[in-house]
Amino acid sequence: MKITHAEVFVGGPGKNYVTLKIMTDEGVYGLGDATLNNRETLPAQYLTDYLIPCLIGKDPMNSEDIWQYFYRGAYFRRGPISMAAIGAIDMALWDIKGKVAGLPAYQLFGGKSRDGAMVYAHATGSDLEALLDTIEHYQSQGYKAVRVQCGIPGMPAGGYGISGKNDDSKHFITQYGTLPDEEIWDSEKYLRYMPHVFEKIRDRFGPELKVLHDVHHRLTPREAAAFGREVEKYNLFWLEDPTPAEDQMALKLIREHTTIPIAIGEVFNSLWDCKDMIEQELIDFIRVSVTYAGGITHAKRIVELAAIHHVRTGFHGAPSHSPISMAAQGHLNAWAPNFGIQEYLVLGTPECDALFPSEHRCEDGQFLISDAPGLGVDFDENEAQRYSYERRYHPVVRLEDGTMWNY
Ligand code: KDG
Numbered sequence: 001m002k003i004t005h006a007e008v009f010v011g012g013p014g015k016n017y018v019t020l021k022i023m024t025d026e027g028v029y030g031l032g033d034a035t036l037n038n039r040e041t042l043p044a045q046y047l048t049d050y051l052i053p054c055l056i057g058k059d060p061m062n063s064e065d066i067w068q069y070f071y072r073g074a075y076f077r078r079g080p081i082s083m084a085a086i087g088a089i090d091m092a093l094w095d096i097k098g099k100v101a102g103l104p105a106y107q108l109f110g111g112k113s114r115d116g117a118m119v120y121a122h123a124t125g126s127d128l129e130a131l132l133d134t135i136e137h138y139q140s141q142g143y144k145a146v147r148v149q150c151g152i153p154g155m156p157a158g159g160y161g162i163s164g165k166n167d168d169s170k171h172f173i174t175q176y177g178t179l180p181d182e183e184i185w186d187s188e189k190y191l192r193y194m195p196h197v198f199e200k201i202r203d204r205f206g207p208e209l210k211v212l213h214d215v216h217h218r219l220t221p222r223e224a225a226a227f228g229r230e231v232e233k234y235n236l237f238w239l240e241d242p243t244p245a246e247d248q249m250a251l252k253l254i255r256e257h258t259t260i261p262i263a264i265g266e267v268f269n270s271l272w273d274c275k276d277m278i279e280q281e282l283i284d285f286i287r288v289s290v291t292y293a294g295g296i297t298h299a300k301r302i303v304e305l306a307a308i309h310h311v312r313t314g315f316h317g318a319p320s321h322s323p324i325s326m327a328a329q330g331h332l333n334a335w336a337p338n339f340g341i342q343e344y345l346v347l348g349t350p351e352c353d354a355l356f357p358s359e360h361r362c363e364d365g366q367f368l369i370s371d372a373p374g375l376g377v378d379f380d381e382n383e384a385q386r387y388s389y390e391r392r393y394h395p396v397v398r399l400e401d402g403t404m405w406n407y
């Protein structure tokens with residue numbers, strides 16, 4: 001079997017999905033996702049200019065060798081652009097392998113460890129009342145876990161995840177600007193208010209609800225350590241990205257002061273970015289995604305290292321990931337012995353379903369993987385003609401005095 005051709009498509013309903021299609025001489029094709037949020041043209045270009053020409057003529061069944069060829073062969077290794085591009089190729093090759101075998105991808109990893117994978121929704125409120133209502137909405141839909149982000153009194157944009165642009169907090173998806181929006185952040189106001197939010201959530205919803213919260217890299221290690229200790233009594237499922245993810249030693253201070261579960265990794269691209277914190281058991285959940293962390297082959301290696309250090313999975317699942325990489329994660333979630341939870345925002349608009357038809361479902365707060373061969377997602381090229389690339393940016397963040405801060 002040989003790869004004959006590969007093509008990259010950029011665009012989608014409300015998102016610039018980067019979709020790779022790899023074709024073979026036997027008519028079987030594979031699909032991968034290289035959507036690097038708000039920098040989408042870069043992995044697309046990397047694929048077209050550098051990787052696809054080397055793929056032609058290769059046997060698609062040799063996914064490990066092809067992964068090593070692109071990773072070791074690049075010399076300038078890692079980074080989100082190249083890892084997203086390699087990741088898309090890798091996903092497409094596992095898709096082909098599954099289709100050739102007539103098996104869903106999870107069967108190629110070792111079969112199912114569970115039927116449904118618990119997902120968490122984003123509950124967001126511009127104020128506490130709105131947040132509590134949103135949590136109730138998700139609970140009534142069967143979700144057992146929610147990520148809670150709340151507007152902070154006195155902060156103009158309200159904090160991470162509250163853009164102030166969305167009226168409908170139940171279907172919150174960040175509306176990115178065509179130039180970066182500027183948000184204002186104040187750690188003191190945030191630290192004063194957030195414990196009260198957790199208290200009210202526990203008062204209203206009791207101890208069973210799994211409550212997650214994303215600090216989005218905004219605190220210093222000392223602030224995060226004190227915050228973690230203060231909110232420990234609310235029994236969070238996890239505290240995400242309490243400090244900038246690249247400073248891994250910051251976690252030591254947090255660990256010394258609190259047992260709050262820590263989740264990190266959505267900005268990591270490789271095993272090398274997270275191996276020290278996994279091996280030193282400084283985290284509880286690893287948040288890499290198959291898109292940014294080099295595809296299934298490499299993400300699986302991270303999951304296996306995590307498993308021997310009591311670290312569970314919590315793959316990144318922001319709406320920037322297309323249904324293809326969400327399916328790839330779904331297959332890993334079905335198999336992983338150390339599965340924790342999956343971030344999942346229901347993308348299931350009719351437009352998205354038409355572009356990426358699949359039988360995967362999200363019901364009662366669980367992702368249910370279909371048994372279709374490969375990754376189990378298709379891509380409608382006619383539908384794709386409706387969309388083209390639209391430039392977008394993440395917001396940037398400043399402190400009240402104008403100092404730049406972390407988005
Ligand atoms: O591209 C960045 C977003 O995916 C990120 O801000 C979302 O933090 C995020 C999350 O936990 O989903």
Ligand code: MG
Binds near residue numbers: 214266
């Ligand atoms: Mg996050």
